[in-house]
Amino acid sequence: MDDPTRREFAAILLPGGLVARPRKPVPTMLRKDFEPAYLKLERTGELAERARALWAIYKSCRLCPRQCGVNRLKGEKGVCGATSRVKVASAHPHFGEERPLVGRWGSGTIFFSHCNLLCCFCQNWEIAHRGDGSYMSDEMLGRLMVQLQEMRCHNINLVTPTHVVPNIVQALRTAIRLGLRIPLVYNCGGYEPVEIIKLLDGIVDIYMPDFKYMDGAMAAKYSSGASDYPERAAAAIEEMHRQVGELVVDENGIALRGLIIRHLVLPNNIAGTDKFVRWVAEKLSKSTYVNIMAQYRPEHKAFQYPELSRRITWTEYQQALRWAREAGLTRLDQDS
């Protein structure tokens, strides 16, 4: 890139004397040229194969790194507490997600009940821990996806999908038959086995994982013993990046395909934000779309841990952003 002019240089000066790098152009594709990946897989018959392969895993569940080995087809429950029947807590256009997902008409969000990570500070603990929600058939789930598309949502945003992936892929086949053609967003906690993410290659267009901790001891303490979280999340996100690459948007800035990583800043740098941003810059790319989130508030059992029992301070958040810029990240979410 040419040297910036003085005016451009002034425009990229940040408070505190930090200088942001000039932004790279955002990868863009015309909406009319976009076809969701899953349509091709359905045409070749591969989607039916994947649905069968995923469904078979329910016999001895290893959908997430907890590897419970329970037979969910017989109603047995592992750490997440879910059987093979999908339960949905709510579904609606959501306007609080990242701007490229929300656009004008919202992100078509489906919140699944139960969760494989079970964090002590969960803000949706009634849904994630207690499993509040309603059972529905996979056929109904597919119809729900199409209804969200009919409401003009820009995508189907699958929130906490990890433990119900077989139902989702089965439902997707119904939805395709009924005309679904908006991108699927896999909005997960990051605690995913690479083998399962590989089975989603060509099904998911947009991955939106959290990367919550860089230290296994923190993950074990605050997320129900998930001590291998950092390495599992790192491997899964690298595979997601390999599959879909950087976030591509249409001519209106609406996300079509790619990776968005969320990182919630925790008090006392429990999340390891400095290590996280360096990892993104070194292992993925500096222009990865990253949302550094400030909205932590103590919920559920967080008050049992004094170090987690407060919101983050303004100084902590500014420090997190400084680390991101020092690592060279150039595509932070606008609301970061």
Ligand code: SF4
């Ligand atoms: S998805 Fe649930 S049952 Fe399956 S391995 Fe994970 S926690 Fe255990």
